[in-house]
Amino acid sequence: MAHLRAKNIHLSYPLLDKVKRTKITEVKGSTDVGAFLKNRHQKSLEVVKDVSFSLKDGDRLAIIGPNGAGKSSLLNVLAGIYEPTKGILESEGSTSAVFNIGLGMRREATGYRNIELRCLMAGLDKPEIARVTADVEGFSGLGEFLHLPVKLYSRGMALRLNFALVTAMRADIVLMDEWIGAGDKEFRAKVIERMHAFVGSASIVVLTSHNTKLLQRVCNHALWMERGNVVKYGEAFDIIEEYQTQTVKKA
Amino acid sequence: MLCTEFRFIGTVEKNDIMTPLSRTFNDLLTGGKNWRLWMALANEDLAQRFRRTVIGVAWVSITFGLFIGAKVIVFGSIMKVPMAEYALYVTLGFLAWGFIIASVTDGCSVFANSENWIKGVNTPLSLFIYQSIARNFTMLLYSGLAGFLILLVMRHPLTFKALMAIPALAIYIVNAMWISMVMGVITARYRDVLHLVSTAMRIIFFLTPILWMPRQFGPGLRKYADYNPFTHYLAVFRQPILYDDFAWRSWIIVLCITAVGVILGLAVFSKFRKRIVFWL
Numbered sequence: 001m002a003h004l005r006a007k008n009i010h011l012s013y014p015l016l017d018k019v020k021r022t023k024i025t026e027v028k029g030s031t032d033v034g035a036f037l038k039n040r041h042q043k044s045l046e047v048v049k050d051v052s053f054s055l056k057d058g059d060r061l062a063i064i065g066p067n068g069a070g071k072s073s074l075l076n077v078l079a080g081i082y083e084p085t086k087g088i089l090e091s092e093g094s095t096s097a098v099f100n101i102g103l104g105m106r107r108e109a110t111g112y113r114n115i116e117l118r119c120l121m122a123g124l125d126k127p128e129i130a131r132v133t134a135d136v137e138g139f140s141g142l143g144e145f146l147h148l149p150v151k152l153y154s155r156g157m158a159l160r161l162n163f164a165l166v167t168a169m170r171a172d173i174v175l176m177d178e179w180i181g182a183g184d185k186e187f188r189a190k191v192i193e194r195m196h197a198f199v200g201s202a203s204i205v206v207l208t209s210h211n212t213k214l215l216q217r218v219c220n221h222a223l224w225m226e227r228g229n230v231v232k233y234g235e236a237f238d239i240i241e242e243y244q245t246q247t248v249k250k251a
Numbered sequence: 252m253l254c255t256e257f258r259f260i261g262t263v264e265k266n267d268i269m270t271p272l273s274r275t276f277n278d279l280l281t282g283g284k285n286w287r288l289w290m291a292l293a294n295e296d297l298a299q300r301f302r303r304t305v306i307g308v309a310w311v312s313i314t315f316g317l318f319i320g321a322k323v324i325v326f327g328s329i330m331k332v333p334m335a336e337y338a339l340y341v342t343l344g345f346l347a348w349g350f351i352i353a354s355v356t357d358g359c360s361v362f363a364n365s366e367n368w369i370k371g372v373n374t375p376l377s378l379f380i381y382q383s384i385a386r387n388f389t390m391l392l393y394s395g396l397a398g399f400l401i402l403l404v405m406r407h408p409l410t411f412k413a414l415m416a417i418p419a420l421a422i423y424i425v426n427a428m429w430i431s432m433v434m435g436v437i438t439a440r441y442r443d444v445l446h447l448v449s450t451a452m453r454i455i456f457f458l459t460p461i462l463w464m465p466r467q468f469g470p471g472l473r474k475y476a477d478y479n480p481f482t483h484y485l486a487v488f489r490q491p492i493l494y495d496d497f498a499w500r501s502w503i504i505v506l507c508i509t510a511v512g513v514i515l516g517l518a519v520f521s522k523f524r525k526r527i528v529f530w531l
Contacts, residue, residue: 014529016440080373083525099371108299117295120288121372 002093002172002203009087011048062219069225093172111146140164174202271521282377293385311393344461354427361435415491429516
């Protein structure tokens with residue numbers, strides 16, 4: 001029995017001298033002692049404020065809201081990457097988070113080696129790694145290319161490997177920042193089918209997306225956020241409907 | 252196609268019942284348990300460093316051997332000690348120093364260099380410390396191979412006391428752990444520290460008896476060398492092999508520093524562990 005419960009979760013993001021540093025130090029390469037001293041008194045930005053919900057087996061939660069609402073930050077908290085500043089997060093079950101590109105792949109290493117490393121990162125044992133490897137071999141259709149370093153792959157090939165790998169691992173709780181889509185034409189149908197199987201096999205799914213139709217179809221709960229605050233939480237269909245009419249009005 | 256990254260969170264996590272210290276132990280334990288991963292990552296680091304070379308990691312041994320050869324030829328003629336003794340002194344000193352300096356500088360960058368993983372995967376942070384130590388220890392073993400050959404060539408007699416070098420290496424590893432826990436956290440927040448430390452270590456190299464022997468110098472420098480903690484770290488490894496000497500006094504000093512360091516490491520890591528991700 002998987003569950004995921006959030007009780008009054010807050011997340012503050014410390015504002016370092018980050019902005020100034022990027023602009024002055026890292027780009028120009030000059031020193032930046034003044035900014036350093038000025039910014040010693042840390043400020044922080046509260047990006048998630050008092051979020052609570054409780055999900056059990058079979059639940060599908062949609063997180064909606066405009067850009068900067070705190071959706072991704074909240075997902076990061078649920079994924080355990082950020083510890084909440086205040087509040088309690090309880091989860092039971094293996095969790096897999098499907099987030100943006102650029103993480104984890106070792107470009108110098110072969111496709112097979114990357115599969116192995118990710119499986120180890122996911123804490124899989126030998127037979128499971130063998131299963132995932134076989135699954136990825138079968139689905140990605142990369143064949144002999146899996147023996148080559150990933151840096152030699154075209155963008156499309158790398159995405160195929162990534163997608164096959166992510167969806168080969170089953171988890172009780174799946175967290176997704178945007179639905180994973182497409183690929184080339186012949187691959188697309190396979191991708192959609194596999195994505196449904198992947199999401200369908202999870203007990204709990206938390207999903208953010210700007211595709212409200214998709215969210216209405218997939219989810220039963222919805223959490224509407226704005227500037228870190230919860231606007232509404234409850235039945236997915238109605239809340240998404242209301243959110244849509246409101247955004248249309250604003251526009 | 253939009254994106255594809257995944258990550259895995261492990262099982263139950265109730266963040267209301269664990270104190271920061273018990274979380275630290277939990278981090279160290281779960282990180283350690285996944286040894287297949289950190290060994291694989293360490294191997295991958297080394298493979299990457301020597302990718303497309305013909306002899307690969309053997310470069311570590313060759314570099315070490317040649318380096319020692321050059322130092323002994325240049326400085327050996329200045330020192331008023333038998334060439335064989337000096338050669339072994341430098342070999343053992345460098346072997347230990349190589350691991351120490353790598354532990355300190357890599358300890359600084361341990362979290363900063365793993366930004367992608369830390370921001371993308373919910374994984375124990377200690378994993379990257381283990382990875383860094385495994386990598387540096389492997390390098391030490393390859394250098395040690397060359398060092399061992401030098402020992403053989405010099406026909407240096409070894410006694411059972413030389414086995415004390417093994418606990419010395421063990422204590423090096425413990426020290427690499429706490430150094431990474433302290434310096435990794437500080438450097439993640441203040442990136443200048445890495446440059447400060449690597450500069451400092453280059454200076455300390457000359458201030459530490461590696462190329463020179465304290466007994467060759469006057470009492471002033473000898474006294475100073477005794478205040479330098481690195482002198483004692485080197486002694487616990489070098490003395491038993493070279494001089495058939497347990498170096499008890501140095502052991503006591505090293506153990507005291509280690510004890511303080513471990514406490515400091517646990518304290519710093521417990522206090523700031525959850526903030527590291529925001530600093531990257």
